[in-house]
Amino acid sequence: MRSVIDILDLTTEELEGLMATALDIVARPDDYAEVCRRKKLATLFFEPSTRTRMSFEAAMYELGGNVISMSSAASSSAAKGESVADTAKVVSCYADIIAIRHPKEGAALVAAENADVPVINAGDGGHCHPTQTLADLLTIRREKGAFEGLTVGLCGDLKFGRTVHSLINALSRYRDVRFVLISPEELKVPSYVKRDVLKKQGIPYQQTTSLEDAIPDLDILYMTRVQRERFFNEEDYLRLKDSYILTPEKLRGAKKDMAILHPLPRVNEISVAIDADPRACYFKQVLNGKFMRMALILMLLKEAGTI
Amino acid sequence: MNIDSIQNGVVIDHITAGNGMRLYSLLGLDNLDVSVAIIKNVVSRKMGKKDIIKIDADIPVDFQVIGYVDPGATLNIIRDGKLVSKQAVEMPDRLTGVIRCYNPRCITSTEQELKQIFKLTDREKRVYRCIYCETAAK
Numbered sequence: 001m002r003s004v005i006d007i008l009d010l011t012t013e014e015l016e017g018l019m020a021t022a023l024d025i026v027a028r029p030d031d032y033a034e035v036c037r038r039k040k041l042a043t044l045f046f047e048p049s050t051r052t053r054m055s056f057e058a059a060m061y062e063l064g065g066n067v068i069s070m071s072s073a074a075s076s077s078a079a080k081g082e083s084v085a086d087t088a089k090v091v092s093c094y095a096d097i098i099a100i101r102h103p104k105e106g107a108a109l110v111a112a113e114n115a116d117v118p119v120i121n122a123g124d125g126g127h128c129h130p131t132q133t134l135a136d137l138l139t140i141r142r143e144k145g146a147f148e149g150l151t152v153g154l155c156g157d158l159k160f161g162r163t164v165h166s167l168i169n170a171l172s173r174y175r176d177v178r179f180v181l182i183s184p185e186e187l188k189v190p191s192y193v194k195r196d197v198l199k200k201q202g203i204p205y206q207q208t209t210s211l212e213d214a215i216p217d218l219d220i221l222y223m224t225r226v227q228r229e230r231f232f233n234e235e236d237y238l239r240l241k242d243s244y245i246l247t248p249e250k251l252r253g254a255k256k257d258m259a260i261l262h263p264l265p266r267v268n269e270i271s272v273a274i275d276a277d278p279r280a281c282y283f284k285q286v287l288n289g290k291f292m293r294m295a296l297i298l299m300l301l302k303e304a305g306t307i
Numbered sequence: 308m309n310i311d312s313i314q315n316g317v318v319i320d321h322i323t324a325g326n327g328m329r330l331y332s333l334l335g336l337d338n339l340d341v342s343v344a345i346i347k348n349v350v351s352r353k354m355g356k357k358d359i360i361k362i363d364a365d366i367p368v369d370f371q372v373i374g375y376v377d378p379g380a381t382l383n384i385i386r387d388g389k390l391v392s393k394q395a396v397e398m399p400d401r402l403t404g405v406i407r408c409y410n411p412r413c414i415t416s417t418e419q420e421l422k423q424i425f426k427l428t429d430r431e432k433r434v435y436r437c438i439y440c441e442t443a444a445k
Contacts (some may be wrong), residue, residue, distance in 0.1 A: 001391045059393055083418050083420065084414065084418060085418070085421075102414070103412075104412060104413065104416070104417060104418075105410065105412050105413050105414060105439060105440035105442075106413055106414040106415065106437070106438070106439020107414045108440075109414075109438065110414055110418070110421065110439065121310040124414075125412050125440075126412065127440055127441065182357075192443075196428075196429075
């Protein structure tokens, strides 16, 4: 049974196919309003994530399907000690497709190995979150038209930010993409990502600690949150935190058509004053996430022969 | 120093000097009720120094463990005092039930019945990663 656990589970052709379907859904939503009639999506959220869960649920409803879910992880069978494998087997009996979010890394793979229906990873700890990357890709495609030739700035926590690593993996498949990695020394992109993805494929990148210096070159600015708990001491955090907050002043040097993305939720890393700027795309990203989840549900249900 | 030759059993030869004890432990040879000899720092023309393990019983030996600890070691099967097979062991693509993932955030840390499976992700640098969380083995 085909499942999607990591963005690497999807080929470039499949990514293109998903974006094409998503754009078709945007153009002709009525054509998709009944395609999943009488089909059920189970959302297994073992940790709270309002936005991702609602996005999956909205996606399934807009395809004409239904959603079943557990009310909370605390009241689920997991709280009684049931394994992820057993939960996946049981839920397979009720649902046609499963979206799972779990605090432990690898939990979605365990579910996929045991379920009889397709499984979508809706986030497994700090490991993978492929549908966020799908949202990012569609947003860039819709804003810029193509990936080729873009200079993509990734800013903030590039060490622990799973969305950043996935996005680098996905965009590396396209020609002439260049990365500017903007982070404090403590939160640089891990060496294995640079070695296994960027250097291996000869993709140009530069590393800097200054958002102001980097911003004029960027076509895309992908912001992430610099979290206090990632620092060894409070002093370093206080020294660095404001360097990675996007303000209207910092945006002055940017291109007029640069697109600003953020996986959300934001805390303070993008000033609210920027929300009205036409370059702010992070709320469009949320909507694009729903369209890509619709496309992914459709693809997997078709492959499984369910629809 | 002499160790008697064996009639029926297994000889793991060409072990990189210093790896013998680790191999002994990971192969679970300490649990065997047969004679096992670990010979350390044997002079070798090819390797300079090497370790050798001799097991005085014709038991199945886990190839993946040898390939993980010391690719290039050779596994010799002895029957009736004769060498019946000699095989250089290569790095396995997958390791099942040999090492444990140390990442406390990995699903294997809470669901103990899950098999510990690692995959080879970099042959040159000999990197194995947990299939669940992709943490590199130490």
